[in-house]
Each structure stands twice: as structure tokens, then as C-alpha cells.
Amino acid sequence: MSEQPITAQNTAMLLIDHQVGTMGWVRSLAFDDLKANALALAKAAKALDIPLVLTSSMESYAQGPLLPELAEIAPAEHAARIQRQGVVNAFDDEAFAAAVKATGRRNLIVAGVTNDICTVFPTLSALRDGYDVRVVADAGGSPTAMADQIAIRRMERAGATITSTNQTLAELAGSWVGPAGSKILPIVGALLPQ
Template sequence: MSKFIETLTPQNATLLLVDHQVGLFAAVRDYTTAELKHNVVALTKAARVLGVPIVATTTAADSLWGPLAPELVEALPPELEIIDRTTVNAWDDPRVVAAVAATGRRKLIVAGISTEVCLTLPALSATAAGYDVYGVIDASGTFNDTKRATGLLRLQQAGVIVVDHSAVAVEMLADNASPLAGDLYAAVGMDFGILNGQLRQAYGNQS
């Protein structure tokens, strides 16, 4: 049970992004395309600010679902090799398992399209392999309410920790006095961030 109360840190976590491809984005119905793109890009940028390793995959990019969303490609490290596979479950591809294992971290943050397949299946497999898995629901998406509900239930039944993208980011930041805080909040791009910036500017003008 300790995994439910242990803290995520930049030193113990890896981010796995599964199949955020343009053809799948087009079918998502539980988030708007713009909102989902914002969330997964924000999660990716936050991971880079914090130095969290990233593994990213596609499925049959040349024949079925197309490439990764260009906004996500831009946010990823330029040297990162995207693992294109044929398996439905990303964890069934040995390259994905090897890439995650190579980080040496036991906490795995996962997001994917669709929630009930691309997120859930590797999350269950990684849990079975001994990882503490965090499913980022608002950086994932699916095609109808039934798929969303059954995916969430299956994640929870397996002990996957259900989270959202900004909570993951600030949990790993840990301290607002960190020199990374400004870049982290800029990366996450929360709606109230502009107001916070205006407050800081106002207080600065008073000094």
C-alpha cells in the first residue's frame, strides 16, 4: 500500500506517452482536441523541465493512425526516438519495456489515446511487472462514455493511481522556492497562471 502515499519525484519517475497520434485525437470525445493537446504537451514540457525521462510510442504510424500530434513532437526532446510498434499493448513490445527499464526508475507515469486501451493495457502490464503506475487521465482520451468509465474502473481495480497532468507536475516540483518553479508553471500553463503572474508583478511594483 505504500505506493499510494509515496511521493513522485523527478528522481524516481519516468513518463510513458502512448499513441498520441493525429488519427486518434480526431476521434476523442471526452476532451476537446485543443484541451487534450494542451494537457499532454504541458505534461511533456513539465517532465523536461524537471529532467524526467520520457518514452514515447506510436502504433502503425504509417498505415493506421498517423504521426504524433505536431505540437507534441515539438515538445519532446529532439533526440528522442519514437517507438513505432504493431502490438495493441505497448508493454508487449520489448523495446518499450527496455526503454522504461533503462531509466532505472520504478514509478511510471502513463498517458495514452485511448484511455481504456493505450493507457490501461500498458498500465496493467507495468503494474504486474512491479512498477508503481500513475494514469494521467486528462492527458489521455477516448471515444465515448462507456469506454472512459470501464477504463477508469479497470485502472482502479488494478491499483493504478489515477492523476491529472498538473497535479503530477507540481507534486514532482515539491517546492515553489525551487529555481525550476517558474519554468514548471510556464510549461503546465494552467488557466490561472496569468493571474499569478500579475500578482507577482503587482507585489514587485510595491517594493
């Protein structure tokens, strides 16, 4: 399968279960890196007017609420987030599937916590439904490195493109001196080691 280039005009971004409790279960990536990468994706979506769909699972339980910064970065999307009640595969939730379809985009940037549960199943469903899926592996993580590697291999074998936050941001920028690049460059800069 040949990759279609992703642009702000042909892509939607799905951030799945970036919740304070769930993120605390990740051991395959440092919490601060995971958080910075997820927030960078949200900032990029807002900067480039990319449709952004947020979802959470069982916020009143151990999973907790979505990262509070997501409400600051994307207040409308946070207010409209799909609050699933125990549905593991976000695409099995009718409201989530409808929100993704309503974007009108066939290219999806997907990141979720955890990769081995929250990301893998909706990615497989999206691929079966004919979407082109980019999984931003370092904007998610899993309880163990092995679980993360197995999930990433499974998604890649099914046809997803596995990528990183920086790769995704650079691809969306296209050119650092163009209109998109000038909006993305500060986001990338904030991710660089200080």
C-alpha cells in the same frame, strides 16, 4: 498500497500514442484540452530531466504521426520513439519494455490515447511488473465517456493512481518557489483558462 511520492529523480514518463488520427477519435475530452495536457507533460519531463519514452502505433495508417509539437519539445525522444506495428499493449513490444526498463525508474507517469485501449493495457502490465503507476487521465481520453470511466475504474482497481495533469505537475513541482517549481509554474500557467 501506499503511494510513493513522485519526483524528477525517481520517475519516468510514458506518453503512448498521442497521434493526430487517434486523438481525433476521442470524444470524452475536448481535443484542444487533451493536446494541451499531453504537451504540458512532455514539457515538464524535459524541464525537469525526467526520462521520457514516446511510442506510436501504425503511424502510416489512420492513427497518423505523433503530434508534431512532441518533435519540437523532445526531439531526441521523438527520434527514438518506439514505432509499434499493431501491438496493442505497448509493454508487449520488446523495444518499448526495454526502453522503460532502461530508465531505471520504478515510478511511472503514464498517459495515452485512447485510455480504453492504449493506456489501460500497458498500465496493467506495468503494475504486474511491480511499477508504481500514475495514470494522467486527462492527458488521454476515449471514444465515449463510458469507455473512459470503465478503463479508469479498471486501472484504479488494479492499483494505479488516477490523477490529472495539474495534480501531476504540482506534485513534481513540490514547491512553486523551489527549482522544480520555477520550471513547472509557466507550464501550469499556460493551462489555465484565459
